[in-house]
Amino acid sequence: MNASEHGPQPDDEILDDDLDYDEDLDGDDDVRTLDVTALDHGDRRAPVGRAEVDTLLRDGELDMEGRLLDASNVTLVGAIRTQTLAATCVYKPVAGERPLWDFPDGTLAGREISAHLVSEATGWSVVPPTVLRDGPFGRGMVQLWMDADPSVDLAEFVRRDDPGLRRMAVFDAVVNNADRKGGHIIPMTDGHVYGVDHGICFSVDPKLRTLLWRWAGRPLLLEHVAVLEQLAEDLRGELGERLHEHLTRREVRRTQQRVADLLRTQLHPQPSGEWPALPWPPF
Ligand SMILES: Nc1ncnc2c1ncn2[C@@H]1O[C@H](COP(=O)(O)OP(=O)(O)O)[C@@H](O)[C@H]1O
Numbered sequence: 690m691n692a693s694e695h696g697p698q699p700d701d702e703i704l705d706d707d708l709d710y711d712e713d714l715d716g717d718d719d720v721r722t723l724d725v726t727a728l729d730h731g732d733r734r735a736p737v738g739r740a741e742v743d744t745l746l747r748d749g750e751l752d753m754e755g756r757l758l759d760a761s762n763v764t765l766v767g768a769i770r771t772q773t774l775a776a777t778c779v780y781k782p783v784a785g786e787r788p789l790w791d792f793p794d795g796t797l798a799g800r801e802i803s804a805h806l807v808s809e810a811t812g813w814s815v816v817p818p819t820v821l822r823d824g825p826f827g828r829g830m831v832q833l834w835m836d837a838d839p840s841v842d843l844a845e846f847v848r849r850d851d852p853g854l855r856r857m858a859v860f861d862a863v864v865n866n867a868d869r870k871g872g873h874i875i876p877m878t879d880g881h882v883y884g885v886d887h888g889i890c891f892s893v894d895p896k897l898r899t900l901l902w903r904w905a906g907r908p909l910l911l912e913h914v915a916v917l918e919q920l921a922e923d924l925r926g927e928l929g930e931r932l933h934e935h936l937t938r939r940e941v942r943r944t945q946q947r948v949a950d951l952l953r954t955q956l957h958p959q960p961s962g963e964w965p966a967l968p969w970p971p972f
Pocket residue numbers: 720757759760761762763764779817832833834835836837872873875885886887888
């Protein structure tokens with residue numbers, strides 16, 4: 690990440706004391722060593738359908754099991770449970786956000802929520818269900834954990850002409866995603882592709898940084914143009930207002946502008962040349 694730090698770092702000690710670290714997590718940099726499917730939920734069941742997912746994310750009790758050590762911010766993973774429902778989730782407290790030179794402090798969770806709102810408006814479900822709520826370390830974003838297809842080789846997958854990746858490329862152009870690295874792409878067993886970590890989206894400056902450049906300069910698919918036309922309308926209405934709960938007016942206007950630019954050119958954008966086009970590290 691090009692963004693550099695200033696100011697204090699998140700208080701790791703509070704987290705180290707309060708968290709029940711999994712033995713495998715301790716001292717290991719690899720998130721995959723935590724078996725998130727092995728969390729004990731008693732006789733609770735997984736939520737079925739969006740309404741149950743939303744209820745669980747909003748009202749569930751958070752029981753964080755560990756910290757994703759390869760994450761750049763304080764990113765916790767664990768269980769979320771109501772009396773009847775349970776799932777694995779990610780919780781990123783605002784208090785654990787690492788200060789960045791190019792994004793105002795304390796705004797990353799709101800950007801994740803905004804990305805989810807845009808994702809929902811497109812109907813593409815790029816972003817897993819995400820809410821802003823209180824948790825054990827204060828307000829933060831809580832997102833449903835999506836189990837990636839373990840058989841997919843990400844390095845090979847991201848080069849594919851995959852429809853899920855192509856619409857993700859359009860989505861990223863809309864939200865101005867500065868961090869679409871491999872680890873932020875979650876291919877599912879049913880072929881759907883989720884994207885995660887949208888904390889550094891919606892800058893007013895062009896910052897698109899992604900691995901998904903294979904369609905750059907190519908015409909947008911007509912079905913994507915249709916979605917963008919609807920999105921342009923939504924952004925002028927309620928969606929724009931909802932985004933403004935988390936973004937500045939200027940950031941919302943720039944989002945409208947990016948959609949308008951895509952509709953005008955009808956092309957997948959190309960690297961601007963003024964900003965590193967590829968995320969580092971790529972995975
Ligand atoms: N909702 C999710 N479902 C599945 N995996 C996730 C989810 N959120 C994050 N991850 C995994 O955890 C890693 C770290 O989370 P990320 O959101 O990138 O944190 P950070 O903002 O600290 O970089 C991601 O690269 C991804 O592999």
